[in-house]
Amino acid sequence: MRRRYLCQICLGLIMIIVLLRTADEARFFPELRPAVSQQNLKEKEEIRVSGTVRKKSEKDGRLTLELQDITCNGTLVCDERILAYLEEESLPYIPVMGERLLVSGKINFYHQPRNPGNFNQKFYYQKQNIHAFIGDARLDSDSPGKRQRNNSMLYRLKEWLWMVRKKAALVMESYLGEARGGMLSAMLLGEKGLLDSDISEAMSKSGIGHLYAVSGLHVSFFGFGVYRILRKTGLPIGICAAGASLFLLLYVELTGNGVSAVRAYVMFVIRMGAEVSGRVYDGLTALAAAAVFLLIKQPLLLWDAGFLLSFAAVGGIYGVLPILKSCFEGRAEGNLLPGFLTVAAVNLVLIPLMLRFYFELAVYSLIWNVIVVMLAPVVLTAGIGGMILGTASGCLPLAGGVAKLFFFVADKILWFYERGSKLMLLIPGSRFVAGCPSMWQVALYYTALFTGLAVAAARKRKKRNGGTMLRLAVCSIILIGFGILFLPHGKRGRTEVVMLDVGQGDCFFVRGPEGGTYLIDGGSSTVNKAGQYRIEPFLKSQGVGVLDYVFVSHGDADHLNGILELLTRQEVGIEIRNVVLPNEEVWNTALTELTETAMRKGTKIYVMEQGQSLKEKGLTLTCLWPETEYTGEAGNQASMVLSLTYGAFDMLFTGDLEKEGEEAFVRWAMERQREGALQASYEVLKAGHHGSKNGTAQAMLEFTAPRDVFISAGQGNSYGHPHREVLERLAKWGCTLYNTKEQGAVSLSTDGKSYRVKLPMQRRRIIVY
Incomplete structure (x- = not known):
């Protein structure tokens, strides 16, 4: 009873501490406090920074220093x-840990996401108290003989651990090769920079x-392993506990002090x-004490995915597992x-959090995890044994041969993990994209969930198991929770249009009144891998696992390179059923390549003249341009022009x-x-060619008579889009301008009678009738 009260007190302290500390950090996530440096410096400004090396890492020939x-x-x-x-x-x-350096270069600040579902760089780095980076830095330090160093014990220990980590990673790579060595380094050392991206994503x-x-898996293995070894030596229990705790502290520091590792260490x-x-x-x-410890240090962790998932998983083991076992009492021994x-x-416990942060679930993970976790102690034992013996192979004659044996075992299990993960993804229905649930759904x-568990626990305390009926009752209550959690996104009878911010490029998402999903263009000339990092996460956050139709207006890279990425990533990303292109006479090499990739991936190709x-219960997408007998030059002038009509609402997409x-x-x-034969006006016009000087002329405005104009242009683009003359024309016309350059993603929703425009970044909604 006292332990229960202590747990409740600790949880209460967590909330008090978080409320007090977040008053300094932020009013409420994601309105994070601005960086002091950002108030005094401009983006891309040339600066000289003097700082002490706190952390460092290497990847692909680049050294990253945290100053x-x-x-x-x-x-x-x-x-x-x-x-x-x-x-x-x-x-x-x-440079070594604790060294004082002088670095120069252009400063870049981390920003909040420009689209719903995109990775929040500002939050990720601010919780580490990092607000800026210098991309192509230059070291302006003195000569090695005059270097300023902090020779404290802490920095010397950090430098030694970094060298140990680097040496261990090299040993594993030399025995296992780059791919398997990277996998084992990530598992044992937390060295994810060496991990192959394809393998990492598949797993x-x-x-x-x-x-x-x-x-906890690593802590249980290493911490309790060292503790049991020390106990077998006959040493007093206090010395054994202290020795194991000290060893584990060094291991946590070696692996980078991740949230999960610190939580496991405190426990x-x-x-x-x-x-x-x-x-x-x-x-x-x-668990509550570990949460208090971490949140005192950084309250923003309360919204961190790693923090919430780690604590929720352990909470499920200590809070939910005993109740589940009681429901299957007498059957939980001697089998799987x-x-x-x-x-x-x-x-x-994890499912709502997984959906909030990652928007999808691995359907077969329940079975796959049972097998994987059973083999984990074996691969950890083989890996640590091989690493130690491989390091000592220069001193001990037989160590290298035994190390090969250990690494052989590790290699086969890692091969099984890799192949098994890729095989899982090939099974139909292996991934379920549910989207990001609202807080009320969670x-x-x-x-x-807790009502069902409380019913089971209450019956257990009253010595009434209830057998099958109890299990059915608990399952029924939990299934009701699942039904709430997996409500479909989008509203029936409404059409949604979202102009995504993909930098200097175009991408529009449309969801029809019956749930049909469409993408109009998708590419960027300024954002690297816009398909993987901007378009795909947005679609998943909206519960879109399949795109019914993808329209490509023309063959410029800033309209289709993201779509090419989506096509090649369908096994782990978004399935594309159909790609719709303009007349074949206006195709260029890029469109031909897109066609070949789509056909190779099993996606159908259609030409829309x-x-x-294309119709879906009141929604009509009509191709207006280019002409069937078009004889002009390909490229921007032959862009596919699409008219979207839903009830009294009309929108015109003009490509470039x-x-x-x-x-x-x-x-x-x-x-x-x-x-x-053509409607006289459009409520919304998508400005041609990102608002360039030669587009959206007065004649186009007179023809479309728009109330609102959407412009997709990148921040700081070198073309000056949208051009000043276009902005002046739009201002004289009197329409409202929505621009990704200034506002990020822009969302529109209509029932066919009126429409609403929402600015997700500014949390503002405008209703137009």
Whole structure:
């Protein structure tokens, strides 16, 4: 009883501490406090930074330094930190931990996401107190003989651990090769920079990405392993507990002090305290104490995915698993059921959080995790044994041969993990993209889950098991929670249009009144891998696992390179059923390549000619341009122009149409308008060619008579889009302008009578009738 009260008190302290500390950090996530450096410096400004090396890492020939105690252009920048990326080839030496450096280059700040569902760089780095980075930094330090160093014990220990980590990674790579060595380095050392991206993604999508997070699995293996070895030597229990705790502390520091590792370490120390004092260890109390410890240091962790997933998983083991076992009392011994119940308990708690952060679930992860976790101790044992013996092979004659044996075992299990994960993704229905649930859905799910568990626990306390009926009742309540959690996105009877911010490029997402999904263009000339990092996460956050139709207006890279990425990533990303292209006469090499890629990936290709339409219960997408007998040049002037109609709402998508092409289109359209074959106006116009000087001319405005104009242009683009003359024309016309350059993604929703425009970044909604 006292342990339960202690746990409740600790949880209460967590909330008080978070409320007090977040008053300094932010009013409420994601309105994070601005960086002090950002208030005094401009983006891309050339600066000179003096700072002390706190952390460092290497990847692909680049050295990343985390600098603290920053002095920028001679001014102290509070307690903020900066990342500096340096090319190792240009360095006269590798800086050591605690060394004071002078670095110069252009400063870049981290920003909040420009689209719903995109990765929040600002939050990710701010919780580490990092607010800026220097991409192509130059080291302006003195010669190695005059270097300023902090020779404290802490920095010397950090440098030694970094060297150990680097040496261990090299040993594993030399025995296992780059791919398997990177996998083992990530599992044992938390060295994810060496991990092959394809392997990492396959394992993550199949539900076993947690193997790379140094957490309770590693702590149980290494911490308790050292403790049991020390106990067998006959040493006093206090010395054994202290020795194991010290060893584990060094291991946590070696692996980078991740949230999961620190949480597991705090719980291990409390467990050792219970062993020494002869007290009963209470897992929930230790979990609450670990949360208090971490949140005192950084309250923003309360919204961090790693923090929430780590604590929720352990909470499922200590809070949910005992109740599940009670429902299957008498059946949970001597078979695989205990393993399934453990994985089920963890997943029941994690599912809402997984959807909030990653938008999809690995359907077969329950089975796959049982197998993977059973083999994990073997691969950890083989890996650590091979690493130690491989390092000692220069001193001990037989060590190298034994190390090969250990690494052979590790290699086969890692091969099984890799191949098994990729095979899982090939099974139909292996991934379920559910989208990002609302907070009220998450709250109702947890209410249903804990209600069902409370019913089971109450019957257990009253010595009434109830057998099958009890299990059915609990399952029914939990299934109600699942039903709430997996409500479909989008509203029936409404059409949604979202203009995504893909930098300098175009991408529009449309969801029809019956749930049909469409993408109009998708590419960027300024954002690297826009398909993978901007378009795909947005679609998944909206619950879109399949795109019914993808329209490509023309063959410029800033309209289709993201679509090419989506096509090649369909096994782990978004399935594309059909790609729709303009007349084959206006294709260029890029469109031909896109066609070949789509056909190779099993996606159908259609050509949409002028006048052809695609319909979905009131929603009509009609191709208006280019003409069937178009004889002009390909490219911007031959962009596919699409008209979207839903009830009384009309929107015109013009691709990169400008000048000659726009004039030809307007002449044709005005003639058709006079014949009564084309509507007289559009509520929304998508400006041609990102708002370039030669586009969206007065004649186009007179033809479309728009109330609102959407412009897709990148921040800081070198073309000056949208052009000043276009902005002046739009201002004189009196329409409202929505621009990704200034506002990020723009969302529109209509029922066919009125429409609403929402600015997700500004949380503003405008209703137009």
